[in-house]
Amino acid sequence: MDSFIQQLINGITLGGIYALIALGYTMVYGVIQLINFAHGEFFAAGGYVGVIFLSFFTGLGYMETHPIFCLTASFALAMMYCAYLAIGVEKIAYKPLRKEARLAALLSALGVSIFLSNGLMLTQGVYDKAYPSELFQGGFNFGIITIGYLQVLIVCLTGALLVALNLLVFKTKIGMAMRATAQDKTMSALVAIGSNNIISLTFAIGAGLAAAAGIMVGLYYGSVRYDMGFLPGIKAFSAAVLGGIGNITGAMLGGLIIGMVEIFGAGYISGEYKDVFAFIILIGVLYFKPTGIMGENIDDTRV
Amino acid sequence: MSAQPILELKNVHSGYGSIKALRDVSLKIYPGEVVAIIGANGAGKSTTLMTICGIVPLEKGDVFYNGVSVKNIAPEKLPPLGLCQVPEGRRIFPRLTVEENLILGAFYRNDKPEIQRDIEHVYSLFPVLGERNRQKGGTLSGGEQQMLAIGRALMTKPKVLLLDEPSLGLAPIIIHQIFDIIADINKNQGTTILLVEQNANLALQAATRGYVLETGQITLEDKASSLLHNPEIRKAYLGE
Numbered sequence: 001m002d003s004f005i006q007q008l009i010n011g012i013t014l015g016g017i018y019a020l021i022a023l024g025y026t027m028v029y030g031v032i033q034l035i036n037f038a039h040g041e042f043f044a045a046g047g048y049v050g051v052i053f054l055s056f057f058t059g060l061g062y063m064e065t066h067p068i069f070c071l072t073a074s075f076a077l078a079m080m081y082c083a084y085l086a087i088g089v090e091k092i093a094y095k096p097l098r099k100e101a102r103l104a105a106l107l108s109a110l111g112v113s114i115f116l117s118n119g120l121m122l123t124q125g126v127y128d129k130a131y132p133s134e135l136f137q138g139g140f141n142f143g144i145i146t147i148g149y150l151q152v153l154i155v156c157l158t159g160a161l162l163v164a165l166n167l168l169v170f171k172t173k174i175g176m177a178m179r180a181t182a183q184d185k186t187m188s189a190l191v192a193i194g195s196n197n198i199i200s201l202t203f204a205i206g207a208g209l210a211a212a213a214g215i216m217v218g219l220y221y222g223s224v225r226y227d228m229g230f231l232p233g234i235k236a237f238s239a240a241v242l243g244g245i246g247n248i249t250g251a252m253l254g255g256l257i258i259g260m261v262e263i264f265g266a267g268y269i270s271g272e273y274k275d276v277f278a279f280i281i282l283i284g285v286l287y288f289k290p291t292g293i294m295g296e297n298i299d300d301t302r303v
Numbered sequence: 304m305s306a307q308p309i310l311e312l313k314n315v316h317s318g319y320g321s322i323k324a325l326r327d328v329s330l331k332i333y334p335g336e337v338v339a340i341i342g343a344n345g346a347g348k349s350t351t352l353m354t355i356c357g358i359v360p361l362e363k364g365d366v367f368y369n370g371v372s373v374k375n376i377a378p379e380k381l382p383p384l385g386l387c388q389v390p391e392g393r394r395i396f397p398r399l400t401v402e403e404n405l406i407l408g409a410f411y412r413n414d415k416p417e418i419q420r421d422i423e424h425v426y427s428l429f430p431v432l433g434e435r436n437r438q439k440g441g442t443l444s445g446g447e448q449q450m451l452a453i454g455r456a457l458m459t460k461p462k463v464l465l466l467d468e469p470s471l472g473l474a475p476i477i478i479h480q481i482f483d484i485i486a487d488i489n490k491n492q493g494t495t496i497l498l499v500e501q502n503a504n505l506a507l508q509a510a511t512r513g514y515v516l517e518t519g520q521i522t523l524e525d526k527a528s529s530l531l532h533n534p535e536i537r538k539a540y541l542g543e
């Protein structure tokens with residue numbers, strides 16, 4: 001039972017991270033019907049920008065004196081960097097292909113993914129880069145289960161980001177414009193909504209959330225690696241498909257489910273197969289219900 | 304009639320790649336007018352409106368709004384200038400609510416209290432929209448969608464309103480209601496209206512002047528009342 005609760009908490013932590021990444025896939029798909037295969041690289045880049053700044057702050061000793069400032073700054077810088085990176089990628093690699101067959105942009109996305117991943121390897125090296133290890137030691141003790149401070153931070157921050165995103169997409173005018181662009185770009189233009197700006201914004205938000213997830217993973221597992229975007233990328237993609245691609249609530253739910261299944265599968269079935277569960281789910285969804293759990297019948301939370 | 308047209312097409316050619324949908328179309332619309340374009344299926348009526356709005360690319364010729372060429376202006380920059388279209392098929396954002404659709408009509412505006420007032424004004428023109436303000440646009444009936452499309456366009460504060468077949472698929476009583484509102488918008492708000500219709504009778508009764516479009520070319524231009532009594536027109540478009 002104690003181990004069950006512990007696993008549940010671990011599952012929520014991991015699931016929240018997948019949810020953050022999955023949103024980028026689902027939002028971009030919702031707005032321009034592209035599976036952005038380069039999305040995992042924004043996650044990796046975020047992890048690297050995070051480790052660079054957190055190490056820098058730690059070196060200066062600020063991490064001791066101003067931990068909240070250092071964390072906030074590192075998250076903000078990583079998210080901004082990845083947002084601009086994604087805007088650039090879209091302008092260079094996807095926008096010129098918007099009128100072509102969908103396969104063209106898909107292949108371009110694969111190319112961008114390889115390019116960015118290799119760029120990280122060339123500039124940051126092939127080995128793991130360690131996060132400052134003294135961050136967030138310890139946790140809350142409840143008898144036999146422990147919730148690490150770091151886990152609390154990750155879950156709270158993830159929750160805050162998910163709520164903020166929902167408010168943005170479903171309660172603000174710019175969110176309405178984003179949903180309108182997803183639904184009818186010509187009509188959007190006829191009411192003065194510039195789809196280029198909205199598409200840029202969509203990429204920026206998706207990449208920003210992925211960058212935040214990248215730092216969280218770096219903090220959680222203690223290090224980052226240039227190819228770290230690959231597996232979480234396809235798992236989060238599976239989560240987006242499971243939730244119903246294009247559906248925001250679906251991506252959040254899908255992320256949580258994939259995270260849970262992975263943790264419980266590893267705990268109760270086999271740790272060796274932990275990476276397999278997401279793909280079993282992906283294949284199952286594609287086979288039995290390709291529209292996903294929040295698919296087209298519950299259309300309220302599609303972008 | 305004032306000297307300068309508020310909207311003018313000069314020798315416009317446009318189309319879809321190899322399909323030349325408009326050939327040498329010239330139109331002049333003066334402030335305060337209601338002008339109708341009538342023509343059969345595929346004549347190029349919708350293409351004319353989409354070319355004015357920059358959605359279908361202009362191949363030759365030019366479009367002037369208030370005397371200024373708009374051919375190099377992006378489509379989304381036109382509503383803030385006062386040029387707005389209610390497209391064929393209404394194109395309501397189906398997964399946005401009625402109210403959200405209206406708010407997006409005012410996307411470029413920041414005058415919040417005034418936007419709220421304008422929403423109330425739309426609800427007073429079309430009370431059914433007020434009753435259904437939280438309903439998803441896609442679940443409205445055809446007539447309600449047409450009302451919402453016109454309401455959404457009014458939210459852009461148009462000086463020139465382009466209407467593409469507002470009567471399409473609607474019951475006579477609803478058509479009547481909608482054309483009353485169109486006349487009201489023209490009279491009371493001074494909005495210039497360019498009306499595209501297959502229903503020539505209806506359009507020519509609502510309009511002051513009319514153009515006849517046949518396979519991408521303007522073949523006739525006259526006062527609406529004259530067109531209505533023109534035997535050729537009665538034969539070709541009014542089923543006589």
Ligand SMILES: Nc1ncnc2c1ncn2[C@@H]1O[C@H](COP(=O)(O)OP(=O)(O)OP(=O)(O)O)[C@@H](O)[C@H]1O
Nearest residue numbers: 319322324342343344345346347348349350351501
């Ligand atoms: N997206 C498109 N791609 C290719 N050809 C098109 C496209 N849209 C319209 N056309 C062609 O351009 C011509 C003019 O079409 P348009 O829609 O402007 O006619 P219309 O007068 O509005 O007809 P209707 O009364 O049926 O709405 C037609 O021959 C049509 O087939």
Ligand SMILES: [Mg+2]
Nearest residue numbers: 348349350391
């Ligand atoms: Mg048409």
